[in-house]
Amino acid sequence: MKKGYKNWGPPLLLISPTIIVLGIFVYGLIGANISVSLSNRNSLVPATEFVGLDNYIALFGEERFIHSLQNLGIFTLFFIGGTMIFGFLWAWMLDKGVTAEGVFRSVFLFPMAISFVASGVVWRWLLNSAEGDRASGLNRVFENLGLDFLQNSWWNDPTWGMAAIALPAIWQLAGYVMALFLSGFRGIPEELREAARMDGATEWKLYRYVIFPQLSPVALSALIIVGHMSLKVFDLIMAITKSIYQTEVPATYLWVALTSNDYAKSATIATILLLFVAVVIVPYLIYTARAEKRQG
């Protein structure tokens, strides 16, 4: 590394195509996107002037955009909550040794292999909003079980509809969080548990002072991965409801703006989304890089 270009020239050359391509298609296009968002390219007519933050101010003044942010917030809350709870619960149950563990694991994880578009087909059916005699899907199950009060209009509700959209998302990703937690559980040295038990720690204290602290890096990873996926949610909503007001989030609003050729607006929404994700991801990347350095 110290001996000059003869040593570091070849590896740099080998990796340079990737650096150039990502430089253009990630960083260059992000720059281009920001510049479109600062222009008046609100139609097919090429941009004529720089308008500063006008597009951003206009967007935050829209009831529709605020509603899409609120939807995203509700979705994120339920999605993260659901995947973390079920992911942890499944991992916790499987960790302690279960016959046919592999079967449970594979089944809980399999929805990850399926596209949101395909699962959207069946979930649109399950979340059918018809009630009573015409009910099908989950409402029919509630009807038949005598749990009528649980019947609801699912995603047709403009406020809480997003919680219904979170159900399929939880179904698809809880298994992933389970896998993360399970690897966390399995990474805890058995000696640590034993030592705590020898010291007479109760089961609760064992978890509170030994297991949970050991799991916290995994929980953070899970939180960040699921959280940033949640901010990008698009496919699932398009597959279940298409782009409609009730289930609109910034990503689907962007699609509406772009297909009506309002490039400035779609670019503005995109920049806001990027900022949201960056707030979550950049500290995480820095944290991971530092942790790696400390390990040597």
Add this chain to the structure above:
Amino acid sequence: MSVATGLDKKPSEPTAESHMPQSSAIRARAGLSRTAKYVLLVFFLVIVLMPVYVLIVTSLKPPQDVNPATSWGLPVRWPWEPAFEGGPTGFDNWALAWNALSASIGRTFLLAIPAALIASFLGAMNGFVLARWRFPYADVVFTFILFGMFIPYQAIMTPLVQMKTSLGLPSDVSTLLVVHVIYGLPICTLIFRNYYAGIPHELMEAARMDGSGMLRTFRSIVLPLSLPGFVVTIIWQFTSAWNDFLFALFLSNQNEGPVSLALNNLAQGAQLANYGAAMAGALLASLPTLVVYIVLGKYFIGGLMSGSVKS
């Protein structure tokens, strides 16, 4: 070398606990909570599999037999029996779905397989130099590459669409192929970097001592050890290209694009009422990735776990 998923239980050593004599009361309680755990696990198993049941059952019912009251029930007739004389059968749903999707399924293979191979190969080279043939600021370069994995693709979509239009690029899978290779580079690089970090230093040093150059070391020492890494990245890339909807929707169309667009069109298009065909289509479109998952599950999970960055 194998792929570490971190999920497998370590061979357990006999613990102090297992040597202790247990009273029958304790054992009975343990048995009860054990039963409760299995009941709960099976309950969740049923919940998770429920959508699959719905897909299969509904796909085998001819439209005439679809009615809310019996929507959770099994088909009332064999899938080859028509609902009435000369009427459609359950299998007709599958025929309809196959006709609607088969061309796009072919195109998606032409997209996903090369996208997986090319991105994996480039990722292997990147991972190799980042882990084992380092240069100044390699960590900075790595973070620079990694960021591309987490961005919302919406953040580059507007200029990407404009770029495609101004360059006059086709709306078919060839454009998507390039796009999937480019945006697959970060994760393939990450997976190989972590994988190569596990190759013993001594092997590299020995090659260097022999005066092997970088490319020769890569070709003759590193590549032969790389199969498990390739399986992971190829599966990952194949699955994400196969399941992609976002890029497909913005850059392609249902006549020239991948199966996700054709399926979405089948499910939301003209035959909105025909859930049977839509569900048969969803099953057809999911088959390739499901087969990969069932056959190579361990490697699939290996790719998943790499998303959590830590090696």
